[in-house]
Amino acid sequence: MFDRRFVKYFDWGLLGLTFLIGILGLVTLYSAVTSATPTPQKTLYFKQMIWYCAGMTGMVLSFLINYKSLYRWAPAIYAVCILLLIYVLIMGKYVGGARRWLVLGPISIQPSELVKIAVIISLARYYSKFSDTRGFTLRELFTPLILTAMPFILIVKQPDLGTAMVVVLIAGFMTVFVKIERRSFLCIITACTITGPLVWFLLKGYQKKRILTFIDPDRDPLGAGYHIIQSKIAIGSGMIFGKGYLKGTQNALSFLPEQHTDFIFSVLAEEWGFVGSVGMLFLFLMLIIWGLNIAYRCRDPFGTILAVGITAMMFWQIFINIGMAMGLMPIVGVTLPFISYGGSSIVSIMICVGLLMSISMRRFLFE
Amino acid sequence: MGKYLKTADTDWYKQRLIRVILCVSGAFFILLLRLFYLQVVQGQELRRLSENNCIRLQSTDASRGMIFDRNGILLVDNRPAFDLSIILKDAKPVDRTIEKLAKLIEVPVSELMKKIGHNKGILSYKPILLKQDIGRDALAAVDVRKFDLPGIVVNVKPRRHYIKRQSAAHLIGYLSEISSDELKSGKHPECKGGDFIGKFGVEKIFERFLKGKRGGRQVEVNVMGQVVKVLKTVDALPGQNIYLTIDYILQKKAEALLEGAAGAVVAMDPETGDILVMASSPSFDQNAFVDGMSHKQWESLISNPLSPMENKAIQGEYPPASTFKIATAIAGLEEGVIDENTTMHCPGYYKYGNRIYRCWRRGGHGSVDIVKALSQSCDVFFYQVGQKLGIDPLAFYAKACGLGSATGINLDDEAEGLIPTSAWKKRRTGISWQGGETLSVAIGQGFDLSTPLQMLVLTSALANGGTRYKPLILKSVKTVDGDIVIQSKRQIIGRLPAGKKTLAIVKKGLWEVVNSPKGTGRIAHIKGIDISGKTGTAQVVGRSNDPHLSEKDIPYHFKDHAWFVSYAPSVNPQIAVAVLVEHGGHGSTAAAPIAREIIRTYLEKDEYVRQLKAEISKQ
Numbered sequence: 001m002f003d004r005r006f007v008k009y010f011d012w013g014l015l016g017l018t019f020l021i022g023i024l025g026l027v028t029l030y031s032a033v034t035s036a037t038p039t040p041q042k043t044l045y046f047k048q049m050i051w052y053c054a055g056m057t058g059m060v061l062s063f064l065i066n067y068k069s070l071y072r073w074a075p076a077i078y079a080v081c082i083l084l085l086i087y088v089l090i091m092g093k094y095v096g097g098a099r100r101w102l103v104l105g106p107i108s109i110q111p112s113e114l115v116k117i118a119v120i121i122s123l124a125r126y127y128s129k130f131s132d133t134r135g136f137t138l139r140e141l142f143t144p145l146i147l148t149a150m151p152f153i154l155i156v157k158q159p160d161l162g163t164a165m166v167v168v169l170i171a172g173f174m175t176v177f178v179k180i181e182r183r184s185f186l187c188i189i190t191a192c193t194i195t196g197p198l199v200w201f202l203l204k205g206y207q208k209k210r211i212l213t214f215i216d217p218d219r220d221p222l223g224a225g226y227h228i229i230q231s232k233i234a235i236g237s238g239m240i241f242g243k244g245y246l247k248g249t250q251n252a253l254s255f256l257p258e259q260h261t262d263f264i265f266s267v268l269a270e271e272w273g274f275v276g277s278v279g280m281l282f283l284f285l286m287l288i289i290w291g292l293n294i295a296y297r298c299r300d301p302f303g304t305i306l307a308v309g310i311t312a313m314m315f316w317q318i319f320i321n322i323g324m325a326m327g328l329m330p331i332v333g334v335t336l337p338f339i340s341y342g343g344s345s346i347v348s349i350m351i352c353v354g355l356l357m358s359i360s361m362r363r364f365l366f367e
Numbered sequence: 368m369g370k371y372l373k374t375a376d377t378d379w380y381k382q383r384l385i386r387v388i389l390c391v392s393g394a395f396f397i398l399l400l401r402l403f404y405l406q407v408v409q410g411q412e413l414r415r416l417s418e419n420n421c422i423r424l425q426s427t428d429a430s431r432g433m434i435f436d437r438n439g440i441l442l443v444d445n446r447p448a449f450d451l452s453i454i455l456k457d458a459k460p461v462d463r464t465i466e467k468l469a470k471l472i473e474v475p476v477s478e479l480m481k482k483i484g485h486n487k488g489i490l491s492y493k494p495i496l497l498k499q500d501i502g503r504d505a506l507a508a509v510d511v512r513k514f515d516l517p518g519i520v521v522n523v524k525p526r527r528h529y530i531k532r533q534s535a536a537h538l539i540g541y542l543s544e545i546s547s548d549e550l551k552s553g554k555h556p557e558c559k560g561g562d563f564i565g566k567f568g569v570e571k572i573f574e575r576f577l578k579g580k581r582g583g584r585q586v587e588v589n590v591m592g593q594v595v596k597v598l599k600t601v602d603a604l605p606g607q608n609i610y611l612t613i614d615y616i617l618q619k620k621a622e623a624l625l626e627g628a629a630g631a632v633v634a635m636d637p638e639t640g641d642i643l644v645m646a647s648s649p650s651f652d653q654n655a656f657v658d659g660m661s662h663k664q665w666e667s668l669i670s671n672p673l674s675p676m677e678n679k680a681i682q683g684e685y686p687p688a689s690t691f692k693i694a695t696a697i698a699g700l701e702e703g704v705i706d707e708n709t710t711m712h713c714p715g716y717y718k719y720g721n722r723i724y725r726c727w728r729r730g731g732h733g734s735v736d737i738v739k740a741l742s743q744s745c746d747v748f749f750y751q752v753g754q755k756l757g758i759d760p761l762a763f764y765a766k767a768c769g770l771g772s773a774t775g776i777n778l779d780d781e782a783e784g785l786i787p788t789s790a791w792k793k794r795r796t797g798i799s800w801q802g803g804e805t806l807s808v809a810i811g812q813g814f815d816l817s818t819p820l821q822m823l824v825l826t827s828a829l830a831n832g833g834t835r836y837k838p839l840i841l842k843s844v845k846t847v848d849g850d851i852v853i854q855s856k857r858q859i860i861g862r863l864p865a866g867k868k869t870l871a872i873v874k875k876g877l878w879e880v881v882n883s884p885k886g887t888g889r890i891a892h893i894k895g896i897d898i899s900g901k902t903g904t905a906q907v908v909g910r911s912n913d914p915h916l917s918e919k920d921i922p923y924h925f926k927d928h929a930w931f932v933s934y935a936p937s938v939n940p941q942i943a944v945a946v947l948v949e950h951g952g953h954g955s956t957a958a959a960p961i962a963r964e965i966i967r968t969y970l971e972k973d974e975y976v977r978q979l980k981a982e983i984s985k986q
Contacts (some may be wrong), residue, residue, distance in 0.1 A: 131375040177383055179374070221599035222583040226424055229585070233422065236405040236413025249417060270417075274406040278399065285395045289388060296384045304380050308387065319394055326401045 011360040014290055016057075018338075018353050021266030021283050022052060025339035031153035031246050032260040032267045032272060033338045033341070044260060044341055049321050052344040055350030066362060070300050070355075074118075074125040078147070081118035085154040086113035093156075100158045112163045113344035115151045117351060119167055120174070120309035121148050127178045128301035138187060162332030173312035214330045224331045229261070231325050235269040235277075237361045242273030262333055265325040284318050287308040291337060294360045407640040420456075421587045422598070428562075429579030430525040432570065432587050435537060437641070440982050441530060443539060448526035449517060452494035453483070456681075458518025467514055472505040475496060494520055496561060505531045527563065527657045529652035533650040535618050538611070538642075538778070538840065540568020541653040557581060563668040568678075569609065569840065572777055576844050576852070579606030584984065607852055609666040610842040612641035614766050616978050620968045621646040622928050624961045630929075630948035631679035631819045634965055637934060637943045639857045640836030642776075644944070644965065647679040650720055681781045684946060687770070687952070688903035689744045689887075690930045691811025693825065693873060696737060698764035699752040707872050710736045713747035717806070724750055724806050727904070741876025742886045743904060753809025758800055761809060762788045767864035768825050769835055770817050775860060778840045784821055787814035812906060822932050823945035828863045829877070830899075830934035830943050835861040857935040858875065861878030877901055878937050891933060891963040896970050900933030900962065902954035926950035929957035934964045942969050 033041045071079070083101065088111050093101040101108040124145055130140060148171040155164040155294055170206070200208070209219075219226035234248065243249070248270040269277045291311030295304045314337055321336040322327035335345040434443035450474070457462045461483070469476040482497050498592060501509070529540045542563040543901060549555060555564060559582070563570035564578075577797060582603030587596040618978060621632040625648035636645035638877065651668060660668075662939075668675060678684065699705045717724045726732065726746040732739070740748035753761055756773030765771060771786030789800035807813030829837040837858040844853040865869070877899040880888040887902040905928040927953030934943040944962040952958030967977060 027670070073694060098788055107514070133375055133379050142570070151641065179383070179388060218599075221585050222424060222426070222601055226422075226585060229422055233413050235402070235418045236409050239406055239410035239414055269402070269406065274402060274410075275400050277406065279718070280396060281395060285392065288638035292384055292388050292391070296381055299377050301375060303379075306382075308384070315391055319398070322398055323401075326398070326399075326405060328401055 005364070006361055009361040009364065011357050014353065014357055014360065017283070017287055017290060018350075019288065021338045022245075023028045024280065026052070027245075028264060028268045028271075028339055029260060029341055031248065032214045032264055033319075034246070040060050041260070048184070048341055048346070051346045052350075054343070059350040059354035059357070063357035063361070065358060067303060067306060067355055067358040068120050068362070070306070071125050071128075078118045081111060081115045082150060082154070082336055083158070085115060085151060087111075089154060089157055094297045095135060098158050099161060100160055100226070100270060101362050107343065109347075110163075110342075110344040112151075112158070112160055113348040114153045115155070116163070116167055116170060116313055117310075117348060117355075119148060119151055120170060120313065121306065123171060123174050124306040124309055126300055127174065127305050131178050131305075132180070132246070134179035136182040136184070137181045141175065141180070141184070144171065146177060147171075160333065162267045162320075162334040165332060166313070166320070166334060170309060173307045173316070177308050177312075178305065206364070217327075217331055222365070227331065228327045231263050231266045232327050233264075233328060234266040238270040238273040239276070240274045242269075243310070244272050245271050247271060261335060262331075262340070263325055264336055267320050268339070269325075284314075288315050288318075291356055294356050294363075297321050298359055298363050303363075307359050310356055313352065314349070329364045378580055381867075393747045399747055405916065406636065416587075417586070417829075421589075422975075423586055423588055424583055425586055425594075426581055426583040427603045428524055429581055429603040431527065431542075432577040432607045432608045434577075434911065435608065435610045436613050436618070437610060437643075438614065438616075438979060438983070439610070439730060440615045440689065440979075441614065441839045441986055442535065442611070443529050445525035445526065446528040447523050448500040450499050450522045450524050450865075451501055451509065452615055453497055453521060454518045454520060455483070455493050455712055456518070458516075460947060461518075464518060467512070468497070468509070468519060471508045471512065472498060472501055475978055477494055494522075500526060502549065516894065527654075529653040529657075531615065531619070532550070533652055534615070534622060534656070535611075535645060536568075536612060536653050536679070537611060537647045538568055538613065538645045540570040540572075541566060541656040543656045544659075564657070564766050565636040568778065569611065571779065573609055573841065573844075576609060577606040580604035581910075605847050608845050609815050610845065612636075612643065612842045612855075614643045614969070615643060616975060616982065617965055617969055618646060619645045621961070621965055622648065622650070624964055625948075628951060628957075629673040629679070629946050630946070630951065630958075631945065632681060632946050632961060633680045633819050633823045634942055634966065634969075635823050635827050635836075635838060637831040637836075637940050639643045640839050641857075642838050642840050643942060643969070645680050645840070647677070647683075648682075649673050649675040678778070679775060679947070679949075680819045681778060682818070683927070683947065684784050684818055685816040685928050685949075686783045686815050686905040687811040687822060688905035689746075689811055689929070690903035690932050691765070691770075691809075691815055691817075691820055692744065692749050692878070692899050693829065693901060693932075694765045694768045694770060695743055695749050695752055695756075695761065695809045696741060696754055696876065697768065697863065697865045697869055698761050700737070700872060701764065702756060702760060704755040705737055705752055707737060710734050711740075711748050713745050715747070717733055717747045717750045719750070719754065719806055722803055724803075733916045738876045738879055741873065741901070742879035742883050744880075744887045749809045750806040752801070753805045756805075756809075758787070758789050758808060760785050765815075769828070769859070770821055770825065774820055774824050774838050776820060777840055782818050782819070784817040785814055792881050811903065819945045822930070822947075823943060824943060825863075826858075826901075826932040826934055827943040829870065830940040831874060833863040833865060834866075836861055839975045841933065860907055863867045874899060874937070877933075881933070888931065888933070890955055891959040891966075893963060896935055896966060897937040898933055898935040898963065898966055900931055901957060903930030903932075904928075904952075904954045905930060907950070923950050926952055929954045931955075931958035931962045933959075933962045933966065942966060959975075 009343055030045050033044045043169050083208060088102050090100055093108060100110050100112060102111055111260040126143055148168060152164050152167050156166065159251045213224065218226045248267055291307055295307035298304045298307060317337050318332055320329055320334045324331055335342050337349045379461040391769050392847055407784050430445050433441060435441055457459055465479050466476055479849050483495055496958055508961060530552050537539055540545045543566050545555060545558050545562050545564045550558060550560060558564060565885050580603065582601045584600040585598040586594045589595050593917045618635060621644045625632060625646055626883045628648055630648055632644055635642055655664060680869060713726055713732040713735050715726050732743055735745045737749045765786045771784050773781045773783050808815055824835055826837060836859045841855050843851055880886040881891045881898045881900050888900045891898050891900055907925055929948040932945045934940040942964050944959040946961045
């Protein structure tokens with residue numbers, strides 16, 4: 001069962017990079033949860049450590065699994081995840097106006113985090129089966145559309161617009177990667193440009209307003225607009241070398257909303273400045289390129305597309321979360337991988353890393 | 368076609384991956400540029416803004432919609448109130464500032480310190496409320512010394528003001544501070560601690576119209592915490608104004624007439640269902656709820672045996688007594704057990720089984736037909752009608768008249784009353800229905816219970832020819848600019864179970880109550896206005912039945928409840944009135960004069976218009 005080649009080809013670099021980012025994440029989270037007033041939430045920090053342990057277990061399990069068996073299991077994994085989403089809509093725990101949580105004894109998990117992986121695996125299976133250099137036509141894209149739309153609608157219903165958007169963006173990334181046939185691509189573009197204004201015309205006044213505020217937070221100066229200003233002040237006030245670890249004032253005075261989840265990058269940037277933030281960006285970019293390199297070296301289309309999908313997920317979450325904190329993106333609840341507080345987020349990202357390792361170390365194996 | 372079709376191979380993927388890496392790197396470059404812009408280009412300026420946390424949010428409360436009567440007489444508005452808060456981060460040193468402030472507003476230091484409580488060590492930028500609604504003198508004193516009081520802020524907040532003290536208090540209801548349970552319930556997503564919400568009556572039911580929408584502004588403040596620049600403003604959206612169906616002229620009159628007694632007066636326009644009067648006595652001071660009540664005040668309100676917090680018009684359940692005979696008469700006539708020519712003999716009692724059932728008039732009424740039975744309220748006649756009908760048919764008609772179920776008025780906690788059936792009794796007590804009980808029910812005693820509002824809806828329907836309208840309290844909702852948002856329309860909830868002929872007979876009986884020389888309600892007669900009505904004198908359960916006790920020697924809580932239901936003019940009626948006076952004694956003496964005066968006030972148009980003009984000119 002155990003193959004010596006696994007040790008030889010194990011991706012130590014990816015493991016090191018993951019640990020480095022993970023440790024930096026814990027260090028940042030410590031600052032975010034301890035200096036917050038009036039109620040420091042130290043327990044969150046310990047919970048996060050426990051989640052990291054769980055994530056590590058998930059990672060080990062997923063690199064032990066031969067990723068090729070996922071090809072067979074894809075429909076089952078997908079079905080289970082969809083059922084979980086439906087279950088959570090009906091029976092899930094109601095927190096802050098949304099039904100996202102599945103309660104299993106003492107822990108709560110968000111099935112929407114796991115669904116992202118299920119969608120990636122299913123799309124990788126479909127695309128690797130039918131891929132050719134001409135690209136996919138409209139007709140061939142129907143199945144991926146359904147595979148994406150189902151979880152999208154279920155997650156929007158919760159409602160969790162951020163995660164739903166990430167699912168679509170991951171699917172889009174993977175689809176563009178396997179290429180859309182030229183004429184079909186033009187069709188999609190024209191269809192969008194025509195229906196876009198039409199849908200806009202049909203929307204009611206308050207719906208338009210909500211979308212406009214979403215795109216331009218300044219329209220809501222007492223809510224999202226204010227958060228963005230405070231986040232920008234936090235990041236900018238870090239200047240080149242930062243205010244120093246645990247010395248961020250925006251965070252300490254609770255001027256940042258959700259400082260341990262959605263706006264954790266602002267805490268990091270305020271305390272570590274431009275130098276630290278660029279360092280963090282660089283580590284993230286390295287991680288993504290590492291993932292793409294695994295795809296590059298994999299000779300099995302399923303593995304390649306799977307690796308691209310996983311990397312796409314990391315990329316979008318990092319890009320949207322950091323872009324949001326800097327006022328480049330609409331405010332949506334998307335976590336920053338490895339750094340934000342959140343059990344489901346940590347476990348799912350560690351599983352993703354494990355899958356990348358699995359692809360990486362089996363690149364010379366034939367079944 | 369064929370030449371393009373090629374299975375994707377590793378090289379093809381590699382080519383595409385190179386492009387992906389370029390795109391991703393490009394995206395990161397954008398993030399890098401933005402980071403550079405914020406931290407290096409704008410760094411200095413943003414650092415300055417962060418130093419003192421200059422950008423803050425201040426919210427502005429929406430002014431709550433006003434409440435008017437049907438003629439536009441203002442009943443409820445808002446007055447400016449001044450609240451004192453402290454921002455600990457700006458108040459340096461806190462203790463000294465509080466001491467100085469305590470002296471100025473004459474509040475003990477300990478009380479102010481209690482408000483700050485555990486927040487003291489934290490020094491936050493969130494204002495902590497010290498004292499609400501300080502008087503004008505205290506305001507002036509604080510304003511003069513404001514530079515000596517760092518971190519102390521005065522906020523102007525609109526505060527609810529009930530102009531007509533105690534008037535229609537049960538209908539209008541009141542506001543008070545939102546409780547932590549209500550905040551947690553998620554029903555008030557836009558509220559925060561310290562907000563006032565409608566807790567009772569119209570203020571609660573129409574909260575969504577009245578509330579409006581909170582606004583706010585982003586401001587830049589200096590080191591002292593004073594605003595130096597307003598960055599952005601979102602205007603508060605004022606609430607919408609509500610016009611009630613009640614007529615304040617009548618409402619005031621009804622309350623004056625009920626003064627000193629416990630009871631209720633309700634009046635309605637029989638053609639629309641508009642409630643013109645809803646008075647319940649004793650009343651309470653709504654302003655006390657807004658200003659905050661001491662525990663003692665609240666205790667005395669709750670423990671008052673006359674229950675001032677109860678809206679007796681819709682929550683009070685009383686035996687309808689002889690007013691119920693309207694329903695018995697309808698049932699008898701419609702079922703054919705009597706007709707307009709049926710006469711019976713009343714010797715002053717009726718023997719059923721081995722029990723004697725007395726008529727209220729010991730000497731008896733002699734030969735009685737239905738009209739005379741109504742006008743003189745002959746119990747013996749209705750005992751026999753009831754007996755001939757049986758309990759279940761009688762209950763069917765009473766229920767079809769709207770008794771024993773809520774009218775559906777748009778107010779909380781409306782009581783249903785009770786119309787017993789044989790099945791109900793069996794279910795409730797396990798004992799079968801006794802024939803004798805039907806006799807009590809037929810004259811509105813026994814298990815019968817109804818609210819003044821139910822009797823009013825029945826009387827109104829009788830007056831207008833048989834249509835039961837839903838009692839309405841809301842006439843319209845208008846925006847601040849006067850645009851109509853909602854205009855309520857009359858709603859039919861049912862018809863009386865009676866044909867034209869039956870109605871005519873019953874109405875004739877009710878006309879004679881007031882207009883024949885022996886009618887029980889002739890005290891309600893006024894020259895020039897044609898009134899019809901029905902008296903009722905409800906025995907209080909548990910009363911010691913000592914016939915030798917004279918009327919005024921009966922202790923208060925054993926005295927009968929007095930009823931009078933009426934409408935006027937008898938042809939083309941414009942108003943229906945139901946009066947109930949708890950332990951008032953006879954319906955004819957305690958309740959009928961009140962109804963008469965309400966009708967007089969409404970229908971003597973010259974005097975009415977004069978009063979209305981006087982009231983409007985006061986505004």
